[in-house]
Amino acid sequence: MDRLGRLLLLSELRVRNAAYDVSLSRSLLSWKRRVSSPVYHPFRPSMCHSVPVSEIISVREEEEENVSKQIDDEGSWKKIREGERKDCRQTFTVSYVERCRQHRWRCAEVTFTCPDRVLCQSWVSSIREQLASITSRPKHLLIYINPYGGKRQGKRIYEQKVAPLFAHAGILTHVIITEHANHARDHLRTNAELKKFDGVVCVGGDGMFSEIIHGLIWRTQINSGIDVNCPDETLTPCSLRIGIIPAGSTDCICFATVGTNDPVTSALHIIVGDSQPMDVCSVHHNNSFLRYSVSLLGYGFYGDVLTDSERKRWMGPARYDFSGLKMFLTHNYYEGTVSYLPAKGIMGTPRDAARCRTGCVVCQHNGQKAEKYELDETSDCESDGEWRTIRGKFLAINAASMSCACPRSPKGLSPAAHLADGTTDLILVRKCSRFNFLRHLLRHTNKDDQFDLNFVEVHRVVRFRFTPRHCQSDSDLELDLLDNSKSQIFSQICRDHPACGCAPAYSSWNCDGDILTHMAIDVRVHCQLIKLFARGIEKPQVFEDLSNPCAL
Numbered sequence: 001m002d003r004l005g006r007l008l009l010l011s012e013l014r015v016r017n018a019a020y021d022v023s024l025s026r027s028l029l030s031w032k033r034r035v036s037s038p039v040y041h042p043f044r045p046s047m048c049h050s051v052p053v054s055e056i057i058s059v060r061e062e063e064e065e066n067v068s069k070q071i072d073d074e075g076s077w078k079k080i081r082e083g084e085r086k087d088c089r090q091t092f093t094v095s096y097v098e099r100c101r102q103h104r105w106r107c108a109e110v111t112f113t114c115p116d117r118v119l120c121q122s123w124v125s126s127i128r129e130q131l132a133s134i135t136s137r138p139k140h141l142l143i144y145i146n147p148y149g150g151k152r153q154g155k156r157i158y159e160q161k162v163a164p165l166f167a168h169a170g171i172l173t174h175v176i177i178t179e180h181a182n183h184a185r186d187h188l189r190t191n192a193e194l195k196k197f198d199g200v201v202c203v204g205g206d207g208m209f210s211e212i213i214h215g216l217i218w219r220t221q222i223n224s225g226i227d228v229n230c231p232d233e234t235l236t237p238c239s240l241r242i243g244i245i246p247a248g249s250t251d252c253i254c255f256a257t258v259g260t261n262d263p264v265t266s267a268l269h270i271i272v273g274d275s276q277p278m279d280v281c282s283v284h285h286n287n288s289f290l291r292y293s294v295s296l297l298g299y300g301f302y303g304d305v306l307t308d309s310e311r312k313r314w315m316g317p318a319r320y321d322f323s324g325l326k327m328f329l330t331h332n333y334y335e336g337t338v339s340y341l342p343a344k345g346i347m348g349t350p351r352d353a354a355r356c357r358t359g360c361v362v363c364q365h366n367g368q369k370a371e372k373y374e375l376d377e378t379s380d381c382e383s384d385g386e387w388r389t390i391r392g393k394f395l396a397i398n399a400a401s402m403s404c405a406c407p408r409s410p411k412g413l414s415p416a417a418h419l420a421d422g423t424t425d426l427i428l429v430r431k432c433s434r435f436n437f438l439r440h441l442l443r444h445t446n447k448d449d450q451f452d453l454n455f456v457e458v459h460r461v462v463r464f465r466f467t468p469r470h471c472q473s474d475s476d477l478e479l480d481l482l483d484n485s486k487s488q489i490f491s492q493i494c495r496d497h498p499a500c501g502c503a504p505a506y507s508s509w510n511c512d513g514d515i516l517t518h519m520a521i522d523v524r525v526h527c528q529l530i531k532l533f534a535r536g537i538e539k540p541q542v543f544e545d546l547s548n549p550c551a552l
């Protein structure tokens with residue numbers, strides 16, 4: 001009775017000439033085939049379907065141009081105008097999200113035939129009312145297309161796969177095709193009339209996404225009177241959500257937040273108004289702002305691979321494999337000091353088996369905690385004196401603010417990292433043999449724990465700093481010398497005399513695929529600073545439950 005009480009409509013309608021009981025509640029549209037025979041068919045797939053109202057894209061009555069035709073007395077075809085024939089405008093079609101394999105979404109349709117026109121209109125208006133009550137859906141989007149990203153297909157992908165879906169869902173768009181690098185970032189910083197829009201969409205790769213966040217975050221801080229050059233400032237979260245239509249060569253952010261790099265899936269997540277908060281790291285050098293990062297900050301191995309691969313752009317995507325192999329064989333290591341503030345009182349560790357997925361409880365819990373933490377002025381991080389310091393020689397220093405999983409590396413650099421828990425996983429790979437480093441790298445591709453090696457350590461942190469050895473103060477250097485007198489003196493001599501062929505003194509930072517010009521950096525995580533039109537990667541049970549509608 002309670003369940004029936006929540007029903008808005010219940011009718012017997014026809015789907016492809018078969019009778020169905022169709023019901024609409026505030027949360028669900030269901031259609032269940034009427035069974036004449038009492039025999040139960042557990043494996044008949046089309047018996048019962050359910051679609052959450054939140055995943056209905058649109059509803060439409062049969063279009064007027066599709067007026068019926070019939071043969072007149074003289075044997076010729078004659079158009080039947082609206083109202084002249086009993087079943088005209090008695091059908092309505094619902095478009096909805098259908099889940100396919102590997103987190104892909106598709107737009108499916110079902111057409112219902114009603115016994116009369118009044119009932120048909122009642123169904124259409126009831127479904128429309130429910131859709132209109134979903135306030136999280138965007139109505140007006142600002143879209144930037146990079147025509148040169150990836151395989152230069154951005155414009156075609158948008159026009160052929162995405163624009164028709166947005167039109168179908170009644171979303172208005174303002175499209176800008178970028179004319180040069182940083183066009184989107186600068187437009188967002190200055191000219192864009194952001195109040196008119198419910199979201200910003202980029203059609204391109206990770207580089208385009210980075211432009212969008214730099215423009216939006218900068219504008220939001222300036223509007224709030226925040227000094228972006230001060231690393232201690234608490235940043236204001238951006239109100240506009242960001243959508244990513246993947247059309248680049250890497251598309252890691254899209255993969256990490258949606259689970260697949262598919263333009264149609266991303267467009268559908270935007271249409272249904274999904275929202276996925278995301279942490280952003282600010283990177284400063286000497287109290288001056290350098291960049292924002294959402295995925296990987298890597299010094300040493302990953303910095304060198306990027307620097308080398310940038311010089312080989314002509315090789316296409318193969319440059320990453322080539323430079324990866326080259327840097328592995330070169331086996332450079334770097335000396336310096338890493339200081340970090342461990343995340344306090346949070347749920348989760350970098351060694352957890354659980355992964356960040358849709359509705360992640362770790363992100364919810366730690367996100368609320370971070371909010372309180374930032375409001376509580378007395379808990380100022382620096383004055384706590386809880387900084388920890390590690391000096392040494394490193395093959396790689398990585399900070400992963402998300403798993404950094406991508407089709408090439410499905411586990412990612414830090415498989416248990418979270419999208420929105422206010423922390424980053426600081427991974428330190430100390431100097432070791434090539435063989436051991438290879439063991440570590442290979443573990444990114446198999447089931448073994450890449451952190452379970454004595455030369456690797458991982459810490460979940462809220463802030464960290466790195467100073468390369470040649471930038472360390474005299475007192476720090478003296479400390480180092482006392483620690484390891486002979487070998488340190490020898491390496492100092494080598495650094496001063498590069499001709500001897502020892503490791504170079506410094507690497508560069510790979511910041512989400514961009515090279516940073518400074519090595520000494522101060523990195524702070526800003527919990528849930530931005531939101532994406534995404535929902536994280538869905539858990540397998542969700543997928544299975546929805547493909548088995550009777551389980552709902």
Ligand SMILES: Nc1ncnc2c1ncn2[C@@H]1O[C@H](COP(=O)(O)OP(=O)(O)OP(=O)(O)O)[C@@H](O)[C@H]1O
Nearest residue numbers: 149150178179180181204205206207208248249250
């Ligand atoms: N019209 C343009 N002309 C040249 N460069 C542009 C233009 N629009 C954007 N860009 C720049 O192109 C870079 C790469 O773009 P994008 O990320 O879309 O493609 P990509 O091939 O996947 O690159 P990435 O390796 O960063 O993923 C971005 O950093 C962006 O600043």
